[in-house]
Amino acid sequence: xxxxxxxxRKIAYTALAWxxxxxxxxxILWTILTxxxxxxxxxxxxxxxxxxxxxxxxxxxxxERSDYMRYLWNSVALAVGSTVFGIIIAxxxxxxxxxxxxxxxxxxxxxxxxxxxxxxxxxxYPIRLILIETGLLDSKAALIFILMMINLPIIIWMxxxxxxxxxxxxxEAARMDGAGLKAEILxxxxxxxxxxxxxxxxxNIILAWNEAFWTLTLTTIDAAPLTAxxxxxxxxxxxxxxxxxxxxxxxxxxxxxxxxxxQKQLVRGLTFGAVK
Amino acid sequence: xxxxxxxLMGATALTAAGFGLAAQAxxxxxxxxxxxxxxxxxxxASHFTEMHPDVTVEWVTLEENxxxxxxxxxxxxxxxxxxxxxxxxxxxxxxxxxxxxxSLNDLGDDYNIDDLLPAVRGGLTVDGNLYASxxxxxxxxxxxxTDLMEAAGLEMPEAPTWDFIRDAAAAMTDRDNEIYGICLxxxxxxxxxxxxxxxxxxxxxxxxxxMDWRPQFDTEAWSNTLNFYIDxxxxxxxxxxxxxxxxxxxxxxxxxxxxxxxDATVAASFVTxxxxxxxxxxxxxxxxxxxxxxxxxxxxxxxxLAIPSSSDAPEAARQFIAWATGPDYAALVASEEGWAxxxxxxxxxxxxxQEYLDAAPFAxxxxxxxxxxxxxxxxxxxxxxxxxxxxxxxxxxxxATEVGQFFSxxxxxxxxxxxxxxxxxELATEEMEAAGY
Numbered sequence: 024x025x026x027x028x029x030x031x032r033k034i035a036y037t038a039l040a041w042x043x044x045x046x047x048x049x050x051i052l053w054t055i056l057t058x059x060x061x062x063x064x065x066x067x068x069x070x071x072x073x074x075x076x077x078x079x080x081x082x083x084x085x086x087e088r089s090d091y092m093r094y095l096w097n098s099v100a101l102a103v104g105s106t107v108f109g110i111i112i113a114x115x116x117x118x119x120x121x122x123x124x125x126x127x128x129x130x131x132x133x134x135x136x137x138x139x140x141x142x143x144x145x146x147x148y149p150i151r152l153i154l155i156e157t158g159l160l161d162s163k164a165a166l167i168f169i170l171m172m173i174n175l176p177i178i179i180w181m182x183x184x185x186x187x188x189x190x191x192x193x194x195e196a197a198r199m200d201g202a203g204l205k206a207e208i209l210x211x212x213x214x215x216x217x218x219x220x221x222x223x224x225x226x227n228i229i230l231a232w233n234e235a236f237w238t239l240t241l242t243t244i245d246a247a248p249l250t251a252x253x254x255x256x257x258x259x260x261x262x263x264x265x266x267x268x269x270x271x272x273x274x275x276x277x278x279x280x281x282x283x284x285x286q287k288q289l290v291r292g293l294t295f296g297a298v299k
Numbered sequence: 300x301x302x303x304x305x306x307l308m309g310a311t312a313l314t315a316a317g318f319g320l321a322a323q324a325x326x327x328x329x330x331x332x333x334x335x336x337x338x339x340x341x342x343x344a345s346h347f348t349e350m351h352p353d354v355t356v357e358w359v360t361l362e363e364n365x366x367x368x369x370x371x372x373x374x375x376x377x378x379x380x381x382x383x384x385x386x387x388x389x390x391x392x393x394x395x396x397x398x399x400x401x402s403l404n405d406l407g408d409d410y411n412i413d414d415l416l417p418a419v420r421g422g423l424t425v426d427g428n429l430y431a432s433x434x435x436x437x438x439x440x441x442x443x444x445t446d447l448m449e450a451a452g453l454e455m456p457e458a459p460t461w462d463f464i465r466d467a468a469a470a471m472t473d474r475d476n477e478i479y480g481i482c483l484x485x486x487x488x489x490x491x492x493x494x495x496x497x498x499x500x501x502x503x504x505x506x507x508x509x510m511d512w513r514p515q516f517d518t519e520a521w522s523n524t525l526n527f528y529i530d531x532x533x534x535x536x537x538x539x540x541x542x543x544x545x546x547x548x549x550x551x552x553x554x555x556x557x558x559x560x561x562d563a564t565v566a567a568s569f570v571t572x573x574x575x576x577x578x579x580x581x582x583x584x585x586x587x588x589x590x591x592x593x594x595x596x597x598x599x600x601x602x603x604l605a606i607p608s609s610s611d612a613p614e615a616a617r618q619f620i621a622w623a624t625g626p627d628y629a630a631l632v633a634s635e636e637g638w639a640x641x642x643x644x645x646x647x648x649x650x651x652x653q654e655y656l657d658a659a660p661f662a663x664x665x666x667x668x669x670x671x672x673x674x675x676x677x678x679x680x681x682x683x684x685x686x687x688x689x690x691x692x693x694x695x696x697x698x699a700t701e702v703g704q705f706f707s708x709x710x711x712x713x714x715x716x717x718x719x720x721x722x723x724x725e726l727a728t729e730e731m732e733a734a735g736y
Contacts, residue, residue: 063553068556088341148375151378243359243380244328244357244359254365257333260545261335261549262569
């Protein structure tokens with residue numbers, strides 16, 4: 024009897040999980056399907072799911088009109104660059120806050136988080152003027168720095184919570200064995216926190232990849248990433264939903280594939296720290 | 300010694316020549332939107348670069364609102380990112396007056412400035428200076444299904460009244476078969492529902508401000524406009540109309556769900572294109588409706604090319620604009636993609652061209668609609684502003700978008716027309732006082 028209940032419950036939970044999963048995934052699936060339709064089929068009423076003439080025409084048009092590889096390379100550079108840069112700063116910062124807390128550490132953590140509460144547009148003009156003055160408008164270097172700064176509070180917070188899970192005694196033991204500060208962080212702390220660091224890196228890459236305010240307002244040609252690529256297919260007067268969907272699919276494909284392959288790491292990391 | 304001197308002189312000459320060439324090669328960055336005509340211009344730009352091998356063209360295509368925001372920010376901060384920008388008749392008078400745009404009075408003899416449609420030219424001119432050159436122009440008109448009209452036993456007049464439109468919409472509506480007599484914009488936004496309602500209001504004698512800049516939403520004319528619009532849409536409009544903008548209504552019309560649609564004339568080429576439209580062979584056109592007060596509910600808009608004052612390649616930008624908006628461009632598009640694809644609504648000569656008139660059955664109605672709009676005298680009573688479906692003041696975009704939200708909520712049934720007008724009046728009064736009017 025008990026087993027029957029458990030099995031039934033398992034089936035119910037599995038079904039529920041699939042329903043929730045498919046509901047969340049549906050807009051992405053619809054975008055991908057639309058990208059293979061003609062413009063007329065994209066707005067067909069009632070909507071067509073699989074029974075339409077599949078075409079690669081939209082991809083061909085997008086490929087012909089836009090230099091996809093340039094946008095892709097810029098997105099990769101911005102996402103990876105800002106993440107690596109952020110991790111280099113955040114690991115020592117989180118270490119000091121987790122293992123050598125001072126009286127005001129908690130306040131500093133809260134203050135860092137408060138920078139996320141500022142509406143981005145509030146600092147648009149000062150940042151833009153600085154970039155004009157320094158000649159860095161529409162440059163990847165400037166955007167890597169800005170994206171790093173935006174995501175730094177989240178990286179530090181995540182790493183801080185992971186580091187807090189690691190017993191301080193292990194680090195003390197390393198110190199007693201003669202490890203210096205650098206060796207302690209590099210060879211003892213970092214390997215133990217790898218799952219946490221990995222999930223932080225992945226999450227940060229996703230955040231930087233999807234960032235669409237700064238990447239749209241501070242770029243034109245040279246540093247424009249895939250967000251600008253998608254934006255160029257939105258039309259105020261004209262139905263180009265199939266082409267827009269093709270552009271969107273091309274823009275999200277790399278991050279979707281990366282997320283798919285690293286989902287185990289991502290879930291493990293996210294349930295490892297205080298987020299659990 | 301002589302040899303050394305010669306070598307030095309030679310090297311100097313070569314370097315100078317090199318610098319000279321480098322100085323000649325110019326890159327212009329063009330910011331534009333993703334509309335069919337603009338995409339075509341992008342495709343044909345190789346013809347321009349063939350004629351001007353010293354100019355390289357880079358394109359930045361953005362969503363309309365992002366484009367507006369980026370261009371405004373760039374000009375205000377002197378970033379110099381763009382050399383040619385795509386803007387509309389709302390921005391040109393404001394930006395021209397602020398000194399943000401370069402005058403385009405001298406685009407060369409071939410440009411033939413007198414060929415521009417007077418209403419469009421007037422909308423892009425400030426103090427005698429042309430600040431943007433029109434790329435394509437549009438008004439609004441009634442597009443209707445001839446088969447449904449016939450089935451309803453009605454005949455669309457060339458110049459219908461609002462009462463006729465309301466009655467015809469009711470007669471054409473067949474909710475069981477998801478056919479709705481009238482499709483109109485309901486999505487909130489100054490360029491969405493407020494463009495339509497401001498133009499419609501003109502034909503009801505409504506105006507945004509009186510001659511002393513006092514908001515007028517508490518007048519009977521506005522009450523008549525909004526109540527008529529909501530009643531007609533409730534009776535004969537599609538469900539969820541408060542979310543519908545141009546593209547949503549275009550999709551509804553093309554898939555056979557609308558009896559009539561009053562919107563931009565540029566839509567005529569879409570709905571009559573058999574590749575995309577299921578109703579292409581049964582579409583008729585009529586002038587925007589009126590109420591017998593001497594004004595029709597149609598607007599005037601021109602997507603135009605301008606040079607921001609911060610451009611660092613104004614000469615090359617000028618050459619590009621003269622090419623893309625000059626009289627020869629129409630012939631180029633016609634030879635490459637057919638006369639029906641020529642950007643409409645900017646030049647008188649296009650409407651005198653029999654080949655174009657044959658290829659575009661909507662051409663005559665487009666021209667009549669554009670001629671019927673008067674940006675300097677848009678409504679029945681005098682107003683202190685210019686603009687048919689907008690008020691050419693910087694405060695308008697923000698204010699009208701908020702007012703549009705009130706009106707959209709009233710259409711969705713979340714509030715009444717009277718309450719929405721009261722909110723609009725209160726907000727407009729507050730904003731205008733704060734702005735110092």
